[in-house]
Amino acid sequence: MEMNNKLTPPERLDLIRDKDRPTVRDYIPMIFDEFIELHGDRYYGDDRAIIGGLASIKGIPVTLIAEVKGRNLNENKESNFAMPHPEGYRKALRLAKQAEKFHRPVICFIDTPGAFCGVEAENRGQGEAIARNIMEFMTLKTPVISVVLGEGGSGGALALGVCDKLAVLENSIYSVISPRGFASILWKDGGREREAASIMKITAEDMLELGVAEEIISEPFGGAQNDPSETAENISEFLLKTLKEKMAIDIDVLLNERYTKFRKIGEFEEQ
């Protein structure tokens, strides 16, 4: 894959925050033949920061789960700027379990600054909700494919990121915490986020190198917003190829490979 004119991490930060960058709402009609949204976690409510439901891609039925960025202020208000509450993660898990039951693969689109940090989120167990998703997705007996569309921020992203194959769009980032949060924790100065972005190793190439992601999906020159339909085609191509690959693998083998994929990440030595 040829990728010229690579942007620096801070430039990518600007790009993924561009108001014209396509969101999952743009991609769904371009990638899927059908989509029927299903609502609610059955415990508390329906979190609009995560949407999910039944979809089909070139005739293959899948369960789709996606973090939703808004394209304008109203949409962002509705989707809480893609920062889910516990009920969002619990809805995701409910739909994933349903997919497992009916032998449908799960496709997750990740695009979040992070899980919401608020009183209500704590009251309803944000930590538990994310932990539960991570554990359950690890043993979910159906293929799981995740794609980072823009921003993959911390545990809020990982809750949809335990999968058999992770792809990241060329300019998207994936990080332990947002660069702003990183700067504010380590240097007590959130204003140094561009500097943080530069040293945190958050780019698509970094993810490949660190064994976090398996594939980079290329974006048109200048970024996804310059040609959303081309980007959608690239995503679609990746999904179809990966669906075929993962659906052909015996489920026990698949689960074993999924465990191993995460199991081997970590850099240490034993003296």
Place this chain on the structure above:
Amino acid sequence: MLEDLLDVVKLRFNVNSASDAEKDGEKDEKKENPVEIPKDLAFKCPRCLNMIMTDELVKNLKVCPECGYHSRISSEERLNLTIDKGSFIEFDKDMVSKNPIDFPGYDVKQSELREKTSLKDAVITGECKIRGIRCVIGIMDSRYMMASMGSVVGEKITRAFEYGAEHKLPVIMFTASGGARMQEGIVSLMQMAKTSGAVAKLSEARQLYIAVMTDPTTGGVTASFASLGDIIIAEPKVVIGFAGRRVIEGTIKQRLPDDFQTSEFMLEHGFVDIIAERKTMRRTLAHILKLNGYKPAEEV
């Protein structure tokens, strides 16, 4: 998430108005205490702000006699309080972290901390006996980078769960953490997946996992293995939560009540099974193990 625990704690200890919340905690402390008391002589309880003489605190297992706050103790102290004497066989004693994202100064910081604490990283794991019952134990130590989870913490905890699964032993994890270790970037985030996956392995092997949340259990550790115990115990009055208190206060622009994100708060909201005092912890663990069918090992 993953808020620096120091900030959480500083804020919690800050009795001034919300407007002072952003100021540095140490400065506030100086204002309140013009008379310097040698650190090793007295302990200022972060919950009730009373000064406690150190010998009195130690006699009380480092629990504040005024308010019952269970202060932080070292992994060694915890081990001595919990397990049968001489029964500990440590795992992965010499594992040390590399610098996966080449974070400036990380190596130096680690060498200094290793020197200062004689720990290699923020968790010790091993096999032990509690009232004769064999089990796997892990204890996080907040003295080492606020027990943040990087490669070593993630790997050792994962191996401990895998050992439990393989040898059909229950696992007890004493959790304490500021969250993911920032200096290891995305690699530390992945430790959440690794450890949670290992909990699932133990579960598939039908072995018991007891999580004991101690001060402070937050961020990525709360959002992974700490919250996944079959049974979750918490020490009284400790901090348990996901997001940093300061982050939330910044968002809502007001001060949160003192009991927000405490053991008692978590019990009330349904995320903790039992609050157990330090002096009864060993007994509580032994009882739970026994009721789950684990028996004392034959004496050799």
